[in-house]
Each structure stands twice: as structure tokens, then as C-alpha cells.
Amino acid sequence: MKRLLDLDNPVFKFIIKIFDCIVLSVIWTVFSLPVFTMGASSTAMYAVVYHYIRHEEGYLWRTFIKTFKENFKRSTLSWLPLLATLLFLLYDVLALRTLIQAGNPLGRLYGVIVALLFVALVWAVYMAAYTARFQGTVKDMIRYSFYLLMAHPLRSLGVMVVVVGSIIMIWMVPGLAAILPAVAFWIASPMVEQVFRLHLSPEDLKEEEEKESDRL
Numbered sequence: 175m176k177r178l179l180d181l182d183n184p185v186f187k188f189i190i191k192i193f194d195c196i197v198l199s200v201i202w203t204v205f206s207l208p209v210f211t212m213g214a215s216s217t218a219m220y221a222v223v224y225h226y227i228r229h230e231e232g233y234l235w236r237t238f239i240k241t242f243k244e245n246f247k248r249s250t251l252s253w254l255p256l257l258a259t260l261l262f263l264l265y266d267v268l269a270l271r272t273l274i275q276a277g278n279p280l281g282r283l284y285g286v287i288v289a290l291l292f293v294a295l296v297w298a299v300y301m302a303a304y305t306a307r308f309q310g311t312v313k314d315m316i317r318y319s320f321y322l323l324m325a326h327p328l329r330s331l332g333v334m335v336v337v338v339g340s341i342i343m344i345w346m347v348p349g350l351a352a353i354l355p356a357v358a359f360w361i362a363s364p365m366v367e368q369v370f371r372l373h374l375s376p377e378d379l380k381e382e383e384e385k386e387s388d389r390l
Contacts, residue, residue, distance in 0.1 A: 194356075195227070195360065198356040201219075201238055202216070202218075202355050203351065212253060213256070214242050214246045214249035214250055217305040220307075220359055220363065221241040222241070223360050224306065224307070224363055228360070241306060252305070252312045252315045253298075256301065267288055270284040295341075296334045299337060300319040300320070300330075303319075303366045303370075304318060304319045330369075
């Protein structure tokens with residue numbers, strides 16, 4: 175029993191991280207409620223997942239609110255065009271579904287639009303991660319996040335499976351919304367970070383490796 179309650183016990187640490195994911199998911203949901211703030215909220219959630227949950231650096235709330243405030247403007251400006259794209263694709267999906275039921279040949283485009291919607295969702299994850307991890311203009315965030323998404327299709331497909339799978343699970347069991355947003359970012363973050371590392375300069379890569387060594 176004493177060993178089970180040890181703070182360094184892997185099982186106990188995992189349970190704490192699950193609880194952290196619940197807290198983080200709830201905070202993310204609250205800060206995303208105006209919808210237009212979802213970009214800044216997602217950026218802050220990724221920062222917490224990367225620094226606090228994965229590397230045990232800093233504090234959950236402080237990291238979230240600090241990242242949210244510091245990146246609010248550029249996150250929002252980059253998120254709004256993507257939000258418009260997502261809403262447009264979602265409308266098309268619903269419209270094409272109606273056409274399928276009516277036997278209209280245009281309904282054949284349904285699969286293509288659904289695929290584009292999934293790609294846009296993964297793009298949102300890349301954009302949040304890029305904003306949380308790197309500096310740059312709004313144009314840089316939009317351009318580089320999309321480039322990284324397209325340049326690494328296999329890893330992007332992995333992120334897509336995580337994101338879309340989480341959305342489907344929440345649709346089937348709404349109560350999972352209390353934990354899955356943060357868990358999805360937690361699972362997807364190693365894949366996204368691998369993509370980032372492939373494009374770091376030698377100096378930045380060396381700095382990242384030194385940070386990893388310090389954590390160990």
C-alpha cells in the first residue's frame with residue numbers, strides 16, 4: 175500500500191495525469207465557449223500538455239493562462255479563417271448528405287468533403303502546436319503549420335486518427351468531453367513534435383536535445 179501511494183509510482187503518476195487531463199479539458203472548454211477564442215484556448219492547452227503533462231514543468235493553470243494571454247491576438251487572427259473553413263466544410267457535408275438521400279449525383283462529393291474536413295481539423299492541431307512552441311507572425315503560423323501538415327502525411331494521418339477518433343467517441347458518449355480534448359492532444363503531441371524536430375536548425379535541435387537531457 176505504501177508503494178502504491180508513492181508519488182513516484184508510475185501508476186499513481188498516471189492517475190494524476192488523467193486527473194490533470196480532466197481539469198485541462200474543462201478549462202479548455204470554458205475558454206473555448208465564445209468559439210472565436212478556441213484558437214487561443216487550444217494553443218494554451220497544447221502548451222500545458224507539452225510542458226506540464228509530458229515534461230512536468232511549471233503549473234497547469236499558470237501555464238494555460240500565461241500562454242492564452244500571450245498568444246491571444248495571433249492565435250485568434252489565425253483561427254478565424256480556419257474556423258470559417260471548418261464551418262463551410264461542415265455545411266457542405268450536411269448538404270451533400272441530403273443530396274445522397276435524394277439520389278443526386280453531386281452526393282458523390284460527400285467523401286471528398288469529409289476528407290477535407292478531417293484535414294482541416296488536423297491543421298487546427300498543427301496550428302495550435304506551432305503557435306505554442308514557436309514565435310512568428312500570423313502569416314507564418316498559417317503557412318508553416320499547413321506546410322508541416324502536408325509534408326508529413328503519415329504522421330499527420332496518425333494525428334487525424336487521434337482527433338477524429340476522439341470526436342466520434344465524444345459524439346457517442348458526450349461525457350467523454352470532460353477528458354478527451356486534453357488526452358487527444360497528449361497522444362498526438364509526440365507525433366507533432368517529431369515533425370517539428372525534423373525542421374529545426376542544427377542549433378535549435380541541439381538546444382532541444384540539451385533540454386531533454388536536463389529533464390532526464
